Amino acid sequence: MKIISLKRKQKNGCSVLRGAAALAVTVISVACFAVRLGPQVLAQGETAALAAAGFIMPDGAAQLLRTGFDGEETQEGEHVLPEESSSSSGTSSAGKEPDASSGQGADSSASPPSNTPSPYTGGSGAAIQELSIQNSGVQFQNIFVKNTNKNHSVDIKAELDKQPAVKIKTDGTPQVLIYHTHTTEAYLLKEMTNLPANAESRSTDNTRNVVMVGNAIEAQLKAAGIGVIHDTALHDYPAYNGSYARSAQTISKNLKQYPTIQVTLDIHRDAMVTNSGTRLKPTATVDGKKAAQVMILSGCDDDGSLGFPDWEYNLRLGVRVQKQLSELYPGLARPLNFCPRKYNLNMTKGSLLVEVGTEVNTLDEAIYSGELFGKALVKSLLELQ
Numbered sequence: 606m607k608i609i610s611l612k613r614k615q616k617n618g619c620s621v622l623r624g625a626a627a628l629a630v631t632v633i634s635v636a637c638f639a640v641r642l643g644p645q646v647l648a649q650g651e652t653a654a655l656a657a658a659g660f661i662m663p664d665g666a667a668q669l670l671r672t673g674f675d676g677e678e679t680q681e682g683e684h685v686l687p688e689e690s691s692s693s694s695g696t697s698s699a700g701k702e703p704d705a706s707s708g709q710g711a712d713s714s715a716s717p718p719s720n721t722p723s724p725y726t727g728g729s730g731a732a733i734q735e736l737s738i739q740n741s742g743v744q745f746q747n748i749f750v751k752n753t754n755k756n757h758s759v760d761i762k763a764e765l766d767k768q769p770a771v772k773i774k775t776d777g778t779p780q781v782l783i784y785h786t787h788t789t790e791a792y793l794l795k796e797m798t799n800l801p802a803n804a805e806s807r808s809t810d811n812t813r814n815v816v817m818v819g820n821a822i823e824a825q826l827k828a829a830g831i832g833v834i835h836d837t838a839l840h841d842y843p844a845y846n847g848s849y850a851r852s853a854q855t856i857s858k859n860l861k862q863y864p865t866i867q868v869t870l871d872i873h874r875d876a877m878v879t880n881s882g883t884r885l886k887p888t889a890t891v892d893g894k895k896a897a898q899v900m901i902l903s904g905c906d907d908d909g910s911l912g913f914p915d916w917e918y919n920l921r922l923g924v925r926v927q928k929q930l931s932e933l934y935p936g937l938a939r940p941l942n943f944c945p946r947k948y949n950l951n952m953t954k955g956s957l958l959v960e961v962g963t964e965v966n967t968l969d970e971a972i973y974s975g976e977l978f979g980k981a982l983v984k985s986l987l988e989l990q
Contacts, residue, residue: 725740729877730800732945733965735886738898742940747931748924749940759943761924769922770954771867771914772987775830779863780986783819783835783870786852786949789842790874792968794895797819800884806876806964809842813968818961818975819872825979831986834859834866849949856952868922868955868986871948874971875900875960886965889936893976897962897970899978900939901927905960918954922985926957929981937977 742751745761752759773780789807791814793800808814816837826833836859840851852871860866874897877885887898903923906913923941930938939960950956959978962971 625915636805656720695974704764726952729918730802730804731855731948732799732883733797733884733886734879735888737889737937738939740940747935748928750924750927750943751933751940753942753944754905755945756907757905759920764921764924764929767917767921769989770926771922771986771989773867773989774832774865775987775990777830777832778865779832779834780865781826781831781868781870782856782859782863782866783823783833783872784852784859785815785873786848786871787841788814788816788839790964792874792962792964792966792971794968796967799840800965801810807841809839811837815872815874815961815971817968818874818971819870821972821975822870822872822979822982825976825983826986829987830872830985832865834863842890842895853949853952856949860952867953869953870982871950871956871958872975873958873960874966875963877963884963884965886963887939888962888966888970889934891934891937891973893969894973895906896934896937896974896977897966898939899930899937899962899974900942900960901930902944902946902948902958902960904946904948904950905943906947911945911947911951912953913947915954916950919950919956922955923957925985926982929984930978931964931982933984934977937974 729762740749742749743759743761744750745765748761750759750761758920788811789809791806791808791810793804794813811817819835819837823833823835836855838851840855841848856869875887877887879885889896889898901923902914903916903920904911905920920943923943927938927941946959950958961974961978
C-alpha cells in the first residue's frame with residue numbers, strides 16, 4: 606500500500622503542464638475547503654487542514670495530494686483511501702477488479718507485514734498530528750455527508766425517510782458478516798508524537814490489526830441477539846494486489862453458507878499524510894476516553910458503468926448508522942463518504958465499508974471505536990426488525 610508525497614519527478618513537458626494544472630486545482634480546492642472548515646479543525650493548523658481537504662476536494666485535487674505531479678508513486682506507506690478499480694470505464698465485474706489506489710497501480714513490492722508487533726522505539730520518523738475531521742459536506746441536522754459524485758446529489762433527510770432493504774431478526778441466525786479486505790492493517794501499540802522510522806503499519810498478528818476492531822463490533826451485535834459471522838481471512842497477505850478479488854470470494858462463500866446474512870461490513874483503518882510527511886491521527890473524546898474517528902463509506906454507480914444497480918440501498922443504511930453515531934457520540938464520525946466507487950459493496954443491499962482511525966491511532970483507541978460503532982449499528986439495525 607502507498608502513501609504518496611508531493612515529490613516531483615517531471616520527465617517531460619506534459620508532466621510539467623499536468624502538474625501545474627493539478628496544483629491550480631489543489632490551491633482553489635483548499636481555499637474553498639478553508640471557508641467551509643469548522644473552527645475546531647482550523648485550530649489544528651494549515652498542515653492538518655490541507656490533508657483533511659483531500660477528503661472533500663474534487664477528485665483531481667485529492668489525486669494530486671496522493672500521487673504527486675507526475676502520477677508516480679514515490680513514497681511507500683499506507684493508502685489514503687481504499688483502493689479502487691483501475692478500469693476507467695468501471696466495467697470490470699466485482700471480484701475481478703485490479704487493486705489500485707485512486708487509479709494508480711497498487712504496490713506489488715511492498716514489504717510483507719510482520720507476525721510480531723513493532724517495538725516502535727528508536728529512529729527518527731514522521732511527526733504525528735492529532736486532529737478532528739467533521740462538519741463538512743452536505744448537512745442535515747447533525748449529519749454530514751461528503752459527496753464526490755458528479756451526477757448524483759444527496760438529500761440526507763429523504764434518504765433517512767426511505768426504507769433500507771434490511772429486515773433484522775434477533776433469533777441468533779447470522780444477519781451480519783464482518784470481514785476485512787486489508788486484514789493486516791494495524792495500529793500503534795501506544796500513543797506517540799512521532800512515528801519511528803522502523804515502525805510497521807501492517808501485521809498478520811490479529812491481536813494488533815483491524816481484526817480487533819471487528820471483534821469489538823461483533824461483541825456488541827451478539828449482545829443484542831443479532832447473529833454475526835466474523836471472517837478473519839487474510840486477503841492482503843502474502844500478496845497485496847488482488848485483495849478485493851479475494852475478499853469478494855470470502856463474501857460469496859459466507860453468503861452461500863449463511864443465506865440469512867443481510868449486512869456486510871468491510872472494516873478497514875485509514876491512513877492520512879501531508880505532503881511534508883506528517884501522519885494525521887483523527888480522534889474524538891467520548892465519555893472522557895479517546896477514540897479513533899470512524900468514517901462510513903457508501904459507494905455509488907455515478908455514471909452507470911460500475912455494474913452496481915442497487916447502491917441506493919447501501920446509502921439508506923449508511924445514513925441511518927451515521928445518524929446514530931452523530932447522536933450518540935458527537936464528534937466520533939467523520940462525514941460519510943458517498944463516492945463513485947464499488948469496493949465489493951454491490952454484493953448485498955446492506956453493504957458498507959468502515960474506516961476506523963489511521964495507522965497512528967492506538968489499538969486501544971480503535972477497539973473503543975469498534976465498541977461505539979457497534980452500539981450505534983445495533984441501534985440502527987434494531988429499528989429494522
